[in-house]
Amino acid sequence: MCSFFLCSYNEELLWYSGTINFGFKSKEDVNMASEKKDIILTGDRPTGPLHLGHYVGSLENRIILQEKYKQYVMLADLQALTDNAGNPAKVTNNVLQVALDYLAVGIDPQKTTCFIQSMIPQLGEITMYYLNLVTVSRLERNPTVKSEIKERGFEKSIPAGFLTYPVSQAADITFVKATLVPVGEDQKPMVEQTNEIVRAFNRTYNTDVLVEAKAIIPKVSRLSGIDGKDKMSKSLGNAIYLSDSPDDISKKVMSMYTDPDHIRVEDPGKIEGNAVFTYLDVFDSDKKKVEELKNHYKKGGLGDVKVKRYLIDVLESFLVPIRKRREEFAKDPAQVMDILFKGTKETEIVAQQTLSEIKEAMGINYKK
Amino acid sequence: MCSFFLCSYNEELLWYSGTINFGFKSKEDVNMASEKKDIILTGDRPTGPLHLGHYVGSLENRIILQEKYKQYVMLADLQALTDNAGNPAKVTNNVLQVALDYLAVGIDPQKTTCFIQSMIPQLGEITMYYLNLVTVSRLERNPTVKSEIKERGFEKSIPAGFLTYPVSQAADITFVKATLVPVGEDQKPMVEQTNEIVRAFNRTYNTDVLVEAKAIIPKVSRLSGIDGKDKMSKSLGNAIYLSDSPDDISKKVMSMYTDPDHIRVEDPGKIEGNAVFTYLDVFDSDKKKVEELKNHYKKGGLGDVKVKRYLIDVLESFLVPIRKRREEFAKDPAQVMDILFKGTKETEIVAQQTLSEIKEAMGINYKK
Numbered sequence: 001m002c003s004f005f006l007c008s009y010n011e012e013l014l015w016y017s018g019t020i021n022f023g024f025k026s027k028e029d030v031n032m033a034s035e036k037k038d039i040i041l042t043g044d045r046p047t048g049p050l051h052l053g054h055y056v057g058s059l060e061n062r063i064i065l066q067e068k069y070k071q072y073v074m075l076a077d078l079q080a081l082t083d084n085a086g087n088p089a090k091v092t093n094n095v096l097q098v099a100l101d102y103l104a105v106g107i108d109p110q111k112t113t114c115f116i117q118s119m120i121p122q123l124g125e126i127t128m129y130y131l132n133l134v135t136v137s138r139l140e141r142n143p144t145v146k147s148e149i150k151e152r153g154f155e156k157s158i159p160a161g162f163l164t165y166p167v168s169q170a171a172d173i174t175f176v177k178a179t180l181v182p183v184g185e186d187q188k189p190m191v192e193q194t195n196e197i198v199r200a201f202n203r204t205y206n207t208d209v210l211v212e213a214k215a216i217i218p219k220v221s222r223l224s225g226i227d228g229k230d231k232m233s234k235s236l237g238n239a240i241y242l243s244d245s246p247d248d249i250s251k252k253v254m255s256m257y258t259d260p261d262h263i264r265v266e267d268p269g270k271i272e273g274n275a276v277f278t279y280l281d282v283f284d285s286d287k288k289k290v291e292e293l294k295n296h297y298k299k300g301g302l303g304d305v306k307v308k309r310y311l312i313d314v315l316e317s318f319l320v321p322i323r324k325r326r327e328e329f330a331k332d333p334a335q336v337m338d339i340l341f342k343g344t345k346e347t348e349i350v351a352q353q354t355l356s357e358i359k360e361a362m363g364i365n366y367k368k
Numbered sequence: 369m370c371s372f373f374l375c376s377y378n379e380e381l382l383w384y385s386g387t388i389n390f391g392f393k394s395k396e397d398v399n400m401a402s403e404k405k406d407i408i409l410t411g412d413r414p415t416g417p418l419h420l421g422h423y424v425g426s427l428e429n430r431i432i433l434q435e436k437y438k439q440y441v442m443l444a445d446l447q448a449l450t451d452n453a454g455n456p457a458k459v460t461n462n463v464l465q466v467a468l469d470y471l472a473v474g475i476d477p478q479k480t481t482c483f484i485q486s487m488i489p490q491l492g493e494i495t496m497y498y499l500n501l502v503t504v505s506r507l508e509r510n511p512t513v514k515s516e517i518k519e520r521g522f523e524k525s526i527p528a529g530f531l532t533y534p535v536s537q538a539a540d541i542t543f544v545k546a547t548l549v550p551v552g553e554d555q556k557p558m559v560e561q562t563n564e565i566v567r568a569f570n571r572t573y574n575t576d577v578l579v580e581a582k583a584i585i586p587k588v589s590r591l592s593g594i595d596g597k598d599k600m601s602k603s604l605g606n607a608i609y610l611s612d613s614p615d616d617i618s619k620k621v622m623s624m625y626t627d628p629d630h631i632r633v634e635d636p637g638k639i640e641g642n643a644v645f646t647y648l649d650v651f652d653s654d655k656k657k658v659e660e661l662k663n664h665y666k667k668g669g670l671g672d673v674k675v676k677r678y679l680i681d682v683l684e685s686f687l688v689p690i691r692k693r694r695e696e697f698a699k700d701p702a703q704v705m706d707i708l709f710k711g712t713k714e715t716e717i718v719a720q721q722t723l724s725e726i727k728e729a730m731g732i733n734y735k736k
């Protein structure tokens with residue numbers, strides 16, 4: 001079941017995870033001449049600035065992927081509203097912040113088309129047509145939605161927009177005719193839901209207008225929080241943001257979860273579940289040095305503070321160029337928004353084309 | 369609780385139901401000078417040609433209402449797709465037929481704006497925003513939707529678009545800022561649902577952009593079928609269409625349900641539930657003549673065939689001018705479609721304005 005693209009992608013990731021991209025030079029190594037046959041749709045709900053978890057789980061892959069594929073990155077403000085209807089400012093205010101994070105890490109608007117979801121008017125129309133092709137009970141069975149409903153404590157008062165957001169997401173994926181969708185393991189059912197709608201549409205209207213997408217799941221998709229918990233997230237308050245100041249970084253690393261039984265410097269310490277070493281594994285390109293530190297720590301005689309100070313240096317040398325680029329872009333927010341508007345305009349042309357094909361396939365064309 | 373508009377409207381209907389509009393002359397009597405303060409949204413799912421039941425239940429009111437109010441009549445093709453996704457041609461092919469019926473009965477494009485729902489792209493967007501303001505369980509409790517789901521035998525496989533169509537209908541009603549919505553008694557919960565969304569929106573975004581609508585329920589809202597059953601409908605096969613030929617009319621009237629116990633001409637007959645007399649009450653302006661026939665029938669000595677022949681004459685004199693106008697318009701379908709396109713274009717400007725206000729109220733305006 002492993003397609004060419006999936007396999008080559010995974011190998012790439014394997015290679016990539018061993019060479020963290022300080023200063024964004026290694027992307028030059030990627031074969032620029034390869035054909036951009038596949039189309040990628042990915043994106044973020046703009047509900048807060050992006051953190052190291054986002055970097056490891058998706059941003060670093062996007063920087064690679066933009067060299068080989070046509071890549072769309074969507075600022076999913078509409079989707080964010082499905083569970084933030086009461087606070088749109090939380091969403092709208094973060095669009096610029098997330099865009100700054102994108103540019104800061106090296107998402108290149110010359111290679112990746114970034115767009116704002118709510119500015120693609122065709123998405124609502126496409127969603128309306130798809131809503132007729134999926135049943136309520138199917139949406140209620142969607143594992144991702146089910147667990148998200150539980151997480152959010154919606155229970156009986158689920159907003160209709162939240163239950164139906166997989167259908168809106170199907171519109172997102174299909175209107176650019178995405179063939180590859182990078183997702184976390186937990187989001188895989190969303191791609192399956194999309195493909196069901198694609199098949200239902202093509203079957204019902206006897207067409208091949210819509211294309212199915214493959215979920216691509218990165219090998220390292222999740223970074224633990226500074227508290228050692230499974231997932232870094234804004235709501236858990238355990239995140240290091242790409243936009244954090246050196247002072248924030250220092251404080252956060254110093255408060256990091258290590259080995260609770262490692263009380264005196266001379267005590268032997270544990271590496272497993274020790275967030276400091278998890279981060280070193282991910283962010284330090286000097287693997288030999290990390291190995292030495294681990295051995296020393298396990299044996300005893302290496303204090304937490306010393307390892308943490310080293311991690312601060314490692315994170316800083318990773319974050320300094322990101323921070324610098326972010327500050328540079330942040331000086332002219334209007335220019336950043338213009339980048340998004342330009343991408344949005346380009347994307348809208350694609351959306352209009354797909355919507356026309358959809359309506360044509362359904363025979364809804366009164367002007368013909 | 370009775371507002372000025374509702375009361376005056378009902379009085380009008382009362383007056384109107386006593387003076388059926390043969391040849392569309394009586395509408396001239398309506399005070400043309402009255403202010404067009406209120407806005408009406410009404411429409412039909414274009415799934416078949418319109419029949420006498422539509423005329424009595426809504427079309428004749430529209431002809432009156434267009435003189436006093438700004439009236440939008442929507443060809444609800446999107447809504448019709450929510451339970452006809454597998455057969456869009458059934459919907460699209462009937463748009464022209466329904467438009468011909470409108471023009472034939474005297475809906476005047478100079479006074480009433482007719483538009484095609486699927487050609488208003490803003491409706492999908494507005495629906496997406498509203499979907500976040502209503503819960504799934506609230507939609508499941510909607511009495512109209514509940515009974516329609518039962519009627520259609522959807523049970524567990526309800527299309528998501530069908531469950532959520534009241535939200536889409538709220539978009540229809542609110543984007544033109546309709547204040548009056550003529551509906552049958554059974555559709556009243558839809559207007560309530562819309563008003564709940566209006567209040568939720570205005571409350572959530574601290575605005576008064578959206579306006580609540582009043583359901584206006586005509587006194588005569590339902591015409592029985594030719595089989596005497598409660599409701600004339602295409603699916604029950606008991607309808608007389610506005611586009612029926614004289615031969616169709618003759619055959620249908622001759623097959624009409626009367627009094628099953630009225631076997632010989634000399635037998636006394638029953639008037640109650642006798643469809644022939646129901647139709648005479650509605651369509652014969654010569655009330656004295658109808659009274660005479662009823663008395664004769666009740667006494668005995670008046671045969672069904674004779675009354676039916678009389679009804680055929682009455683219906684024919686009602687339908688002849690409608691049929692004539694219909695044939696006239698049908699000669700140039702492109703011109704009829706152009707009338708719809710013109711109305712749609714005008715309506716889209718209103719839709720864009722309302723959508724802008726909605727997004728402004730929510731603070732979704734990145735270009736500001």
